Amino acid sequence: MMSSLPVGCPAPDVDLDAFLAFHRTRFGDAQMIASGTGLRTTLSDAYKAAATFGDLYSTTGATAAGTAISGGAPAYASIGFAWGASANGVVSTGGTVFNIPSGATVAGFGVKTGVAGAYLDGGPLTSQSFASQGTYTLTLTYTQT
């Protein structure tokens, strides 16, 4: 379901960056609050469409990508997210299982536009140094306010 948009506003599911830039020119850095559940769902669907792959980092993810984990057998790799359906602006991935090599420390995560795509988002995780080859399962829930 598409919500009505202001004249000249790009559709968020077509170009999320342009949509956000359009609103920043009107509202500055003030936080935008989507007022309808339809718009919130449209925005969460746009996030879901853009945020297709994830990485785990040995450093804390934040405004830029961290240092991705590497190595191991089975080897560490970026994993594609299996997003569920958006509901009222909330959407979750399934449990995304990353292989972690012995000796690696997981400290953060990042979300990106493809397996070798641009970094979009990220943050810290509960830090853990791995004694043996193991796994780190990450389930993300995005909430559009």
Add this chain to the structure above:
Amino acid sequence: MAKDDSTKIDKRKVTMRSVRLLPDGSTATEEATDYVRPDHLDVYVADAQTRWQLVQVSDEPDAGPGGYDGATSVPRELDLPDAGVVYPATASA
């Protein structure tokens, strides 16, 4: 050729879980699964419990995907005599 059982390491599976609220209001549910030597287990679990909301240890030995011959690293932050030591994988043939 029969394998020498003296090299076998009876690791235990350690599962750690937390739910984290991210700065933008989203949430991340985290689960780390590691395999830890019995002689390191108590210190490893005590350290993990300072960060994770739930830490569980398997009753039965479980070497995990690296196998009994896989490499073992002793996290350097642990209060163990061999903290920071890496024991390389041993030959499995």
